[in-house]
Amino acid sequence: MEVFRIQGGRALNGEVRVNGAKNAALPLLAATLLTRETCVLRNVPDLSDVRFMIEILRHHGARVETPAPGVVSVTAESVHPHTPYELVKKMRASICLLGPLVGRLKMADIAQPGGCVIGTRPIDLHLKGLSRLGCTMTQHAGYITVDATNARGGRVFLGGPSGSTVTGTSNLVMAAVLTPGVTVIDCAACEPEVVDVCVMLSRMGAKIEGLGGPTLRITGVESLRGVTHEVVSDRIEAGTYAIAAAMSGGEIVVRGAKADHLGAFLDKFEEAGADFDILDADTLRVRGSAGRLKPVDITTLPHPSFPTDLQAQFTAMLTLAGGASTITERIYPNRFMHVPELNRMGANIAVEGPCAVIRGATALSGAPVMASDLRASAALILAGLVARGETWVQRIYHLDRGYERFDERLAALGASVERLRQSAMPADLRGE
Numbered sequence: 001m002e003v004f005r006i007q008g009g010r011a012l013n014g015e016v017r018v019n020g021a022k023n024a025a026l027p028l029l030a031a032t033l034l035t036r037e038t039c040v041l042r043n044v045p046d047l048s049d050v051r052f053m054i055e056i057l058r059h060h061g062a063r064v065e066t067p068a069p070g071v072v073s074v075t076a077e078s079v080h081p082h083t084p085y086e087l088v089k090k091m092r093a094s095i096c097l098l099g100p101l102v103g104r105l106k107m108a109d110i111a112q113p114g115g116c117v118i119g120t121r122p123i124d125l126h127l128k129g130l131s132r133l134g135c136t137m138t139q140h141a142g143y144i145t146v147d148a149t150n151a152r153g154g155r156v157f158l159g160g161p162s163g164s165t166v167t168g169t170s171n172l173v174m175a176a177v178l179t180p181g182v183t184v185i186d187c188a189a190c191e192p193e194v195v196d197v198c199v200m201l202s203r204m205g206a207k208i209e210g211l212g213g214p215t216l217r218i219t220g221v222e223s224l225r226g227v228t229h230e231v232v233s234d235r236i237e238a239g240t241y242a243i244a245a246a247m248s249g250g251e252i253v254v255r256g257a258k259a260d261h262l263g264a265f266l267d268k269f270e271e272a273g274a275d276f277d278i279l280d281a282d283t284l285r286v287r288g289s290a291g292r293l294k295p296v297d298i299t300t301l302p303h304p305s306f307p308t309d310l311q312a313q314f315t316a317m318l319t320l321a322g323g324a325s326t327i328t329e330r331i332y333p334n335r336f337m338h339v340p341e342l343n344r345m346g347a348n349i350a351v352e353g354p355c356a357v358i359r360g361a362t363a364l365s366g367a368p369v370m371a372s373d374l375r376a377s378a379a380l381i382l383a384g385l386v387a388r389g390e391t392w393v394q395r396i397y398h399l400d401r402g403y404e405r406f407d408e409r410l411a412a413l414g415a416s417v418e419r420l421r422q423s424a425m426p427a428d429l430r431g432e
C-alpha cells in the first residue's frame with residue numbers, strides 16, 4: 001500500500017488540465033457493448049476504476065486496446081451476459097453494465113452491488129425502470145437476472161427520495177435505445193456525464209430527444225454503429241483544483257473547467273470569497289484566497305445544484321473561512337467520513353444527521369489521517385496542503401480511483417506531495 005506525505009504551506013502556481021470525467025468514462029465504456037462495431041473513446045482518464053472497467057469489458061468478451069495514452073478502443077463482436085460478484089464487489093459502478101447487456105442481449109445476469117462507505121446505494125430505481133420497459137426480473141443468490149425478450153418500452157418516473165439517479169438514468173437509456181417502441185423517462189438525471197452518454201449514443205444511431213433535460217424520449221432502433229467520442233471533462237476534478245488554488249497562495253489556471261457544468265459550485269465559490277475569473281468557456285483562473293474566505297451554507301442536490309462529489313473538498317476549504325458554515329448533504333446523508341479526520345488536523349466541524357457545521361479559521365496542523373473514500377481522500381490532501389507541518393494520508397488507493405496522478409500534478413504546481421510506500425511511514429504514525 002502507498003501513502004502520501006505532504007508538507008503544508010507551499011503556494012500553488014501554474015496550469016493544470018483536467019482529464020475526462022470518470023463518471024462519464026465508466027458508462028461510456030459500458031455503452032460500447034451496445035454495438036458489434038469498434039468504438040474509440042478519447043480523453044479517457046488513467047484511473048484504477050477505468051482500468052477495472054476495461055477488465056470487465058474483456059470478461060464480457062470485448063476486445064479492448066489502448067493504442068495511445070487516453071485512447072481506448074473496444075470491439076464487442078459477441079458479448080456474454082454474466083457479470084460475477086467478484087467484479088461487481090470491487091467497483092459498484094459495474095452496475096452500469098446492466099443497461100447495455102439488456103439492450104444488446106435482451107438479457108443480463110449481474111451480481112447486485114452492496115452499499116459502500118458513503119451510503120446504502122440502492123438500485124431499486126434501475127430495476128423499476130427496466131420493469132416499466134417490459135423486462136421481467138428475478139433475484140437469486142445475490143444476482144439479478146433480467147429477461148427483456150418482451151420489452152416494448154414504456155413511461156417511467158425515475159425520481160427517488162433524493163431526486164433522480166445518475167447511473168440509473170444512463171442504464172435505462174442504454175437499455176431503451178435498442179428496445180422496440182418508445183420509452184419516456186421523467187425525472188431523468190441531468191448531470192453532464194449522463195448527457196455525454198446520450199450524446200455518444202445518439203452519434204451511434206440512437207434516437208434520444210430531450211438531452212440535458214429532465215424528460216428523455218427514446219425511440220428504440222435495431223442496431224447501433226461504432227463511434228469515436230471524446231469523454232467530457234471532469235467537473236469534479238476541475239472543482240477540486242480550483243479549491244486547491246483558493247486554499248493555497250499563488251494562482252492556478254485550470255484548463256478543461258467548463259463553467260457551464262460548474263454553475264452551483266462557482267456560485268458558492270464566489271459567495272465564499274474565492275478570487276477567480278472565468279477566462280473562457282473551458283478555463284478558470286483561481287488565486288489564493290485563504291485570508292478572505294467567508295462562511296457559506298450549502299445543500300447538495302442533483303445537478304444543476306451543488307454536487308455531492310465536491311462536498312468534502314468544499315468542507316476542507318470552509319475550515320479556513322472565518323465564521324460558521326453549514327453543509328446539508330441530501331444525496332448521501334452519511335457522507336461525512338472526512339470530518340473526524342479533518343478535526344484531527346485542527347478543524348472544528350460538528351455533524352448532526354445529514355448536516356455539518358464548520359466553525360472556520362482554526363489553524364490546521366499536519367497529522368496522520370486515513371482516507372475513507374475517493375472525495376474524502378481529496379479533502380484530506382487539500383487540508384494537508386495548507387496545514388502547518390507534515391500530513392500523512394493513508395489508503396490513497398481510494399484517491400487513485402478518481403484522480404489521475406494527483407500527487408504529480410500537485411507537485412508540478414509547487415506542492416510538496418510525495419507518494420511513498422506505507423513502510424516509509426514512521427510506525428508510530430500508522431493507523432493500522
Ligand code: EPU
Nearest residue numbers: 023093121122123124125126160162164165166167331374
Ligand atoms: N438512489 C435510490 N435508488 C436507486 C438509485 C439511487 O434511492 O435505485 C438514491 C441514492 O441512494 C442516492 C441518490 O439516489 O441518495 C443518488 O444516487 P445515484 O444513483 O444518482 O448515484 P450513482 O449513480 O450510484 C453517481 C456517481 C457518484 C455520485 C452520484 C451522485 C458514478 C459512477 N457515480 O453514483 O460518484 O456521487 O452519482 O451524483 O457516476 C464519486 O465520483 O465520488 C461518486 C460517488
